[in-house]
Amino acid sequence: MPSRRSIWRAVQVSGVLIAGALALAACGADKPMSTLDTHGTHAENILALLTPIAWAALAVFVVVEGILVYAIWKFRARKNDAMPAQIHGNTTIEIAWTIAPALIVLVIAVLTFRTQAVNSRMDPTALRIQAVGHQWWFEFKYPDQSIVTSGDLYIPVGRDVTVQLDGVDVIHNFWIPKLAGKTYMIPGNTNYLSFKATNEGVYRGQCAEFCGEAHALMRFRVIAVQPDVFDRWIAAHTSTPAAASTQPYAGPEAFPNTQEKYVPHMPAFPQGAYTGVGTGGVASNGYTVFEKKCAVCHMINDNPKAKGVTGPNLTYLGDRTTLAAGLLPNNSGNLYSWLYDPSMIKPGNIMGGTVKPGYLTDQEIKDLIAYLEGQKTNIPLPQAR
Ligand code: CUA
Numbered sequence: 001m002p003s004r005r006s007i008w009r010a011v012q013v014s015g016v017l018i019a020g021a022l023a024l025a026a027c028g029a030d031k032p033m034s035t036l037d038t039h040g041t042h043a044e045n046i047l048a049l050l051t052p053i054a055w056a057a058l059a060v061f062v063v064v065e066g067i068l069v070y071a072i073w074k075f076r077a078r079k080n081d082a083m084p085a086q087i088h089g090n091t092t093i094e095i096a097w098t099i100a101p102a103l104i105v106l107v108i109a110v111l112t113f114r115t116q117a118v119n120s121r122m123d124p125t126a127l128r129i130q131a132v133g134h135q136w137w138f139e140f141k142y143p144d145q146s147i148v149t150s151g152d153l154y155i156p157v158g159r160d161v162t163v164q165l166d167g168v169d170v171i172h173n174f175w176i177p178k179l180a181g182k183t184y185m186i187p188g189n190t191n192y193l194s195f196k197a198t199n200e201g202v203y204r205g206q207c208a209e210f211c212g213e214a215h216a217l218m219r220f221r222v223i224a225v226q227p228d229v230f231d232r233w234i235a236a237h238t239s240t241p242a243a244a245s246t247q248p249y250a251g252p253e254a255f256p257n258t259q260e261k262y263v264p265h266m267p268a269f270p271q272g273a274y275t276g277v278g279t280g281g282v283a284s285n286g287y288t289v290f291e292k293k294c295a296v297c298h299m300i301n302d303n304p305k306a307k308g309v310t311g312p313n314l315t316y317l318g319d320r321t322t323l324a325a326g327l328l329p330n331n332s333g334n335l336y337s338w339l340y341d342p343s344m345i346k347p348g349n350i351m352g353g354t355v356k357p358g359y360l361t362d363q364e365i366k367d368l369i370a371y372l373e374g375q376k377t378n379i380p381l382p383q384a385r
Helices: 004-025 041-074 091-119 227-237 241-245 285-293 332-340 362-373
Strands: 127-134 137-142 147-150 152-156 160-167 172-176 180-185 191-196 201-207 219-225
Touching: 041 091, 041 180, 041 191, 127 152, 127 172, 127 180, 147 152, 147 227, 152 227, 160 172, 160 180, 180 191, 219 227, 285 362, 332 362
Parallel strands: 127 160, 152 219
Antiparallel strands: 127 137, 137 147, 160 191, 172 180, 172 201, 201 219
8 A cells, every 4th residue: 555655745746747737838828839729710610629529538538537536545455455356347337438439439520520521622712822842941822823932821811712732852731720720742642721811910830741850940921911912912923914914834733623724743833934023123233143143043033034943932032021931030130141051040951052151252142132122012911820
């Protein structure tokens, strides 16, 4: 029989563990990645499934552990106890505690299938977006508007969006905790995710599948704005006739709900087809540096030599909330650090293979910052969620 002291010891250890768990749970005080604070239909449906299951699980836990603790206490060994009767079991109870969990699991299954069915519905009039996972950044394409961007995904509030999810290298996973649940981006196997943002805001997104050494640094933001603001954003990106009239999409994948062919896997934009407009800076030194040192991998819409598709399209980089795929706040200091030594910030990234300290001179970096930061639409951002 345990001594009084060892019982007291167990109580103390349990208290410390519970306090520790509570302290850790409070880590995300502003909860930017909480699935319990939903602002989009897909995430709301998941939460509506999670909530009753969590309560039911709690009830099961309390009943089972309650009976267990009661039995341990009530039938504990006492001094001079005789050997208890040895029995094989109780058939009635065993049948009952097999059927009861099976029924509970059945109910959970039905609720889950229902939520899956609701969440996989795609509105044929939804805004169509393609998201492509790269090691380690997200690329976003708007096939009907001829827009390619990265890092920040703009969507209108109150309108369904359907995101075609593709990968080019390894498996990634597209997750916006407050808007939509995780969905895989699998090279060669396209998935779709439909949701509607119900509140405007800047939302965190994160790759949710281990995809290499910088997996944890593979993030993005979803910027959900009012429809008129979204239209301004679209207009800014498509304000040249060449960009607006070019629809060079053809690929093996028919988009669901339409017969139209949709963006195939990378690269979707043929060379020279994309001549949108950036904001000035064409005559600047940074423009020239960009042509010489960055254009092989990166695209800028108004720069005829910058047609690379290995790295992100950098048009309107000045608008973006973050640099390096959601990793750093977008400001000159961080941009300087990134351009000086990207591997220091995101080990293993492709750009770091070429851009090492010294690849760009101090002056070139400053010229590039002036050019890239000048790429702005000045469309106001909603609040961070
Ligand atoms: Cu991409 Cu993890």
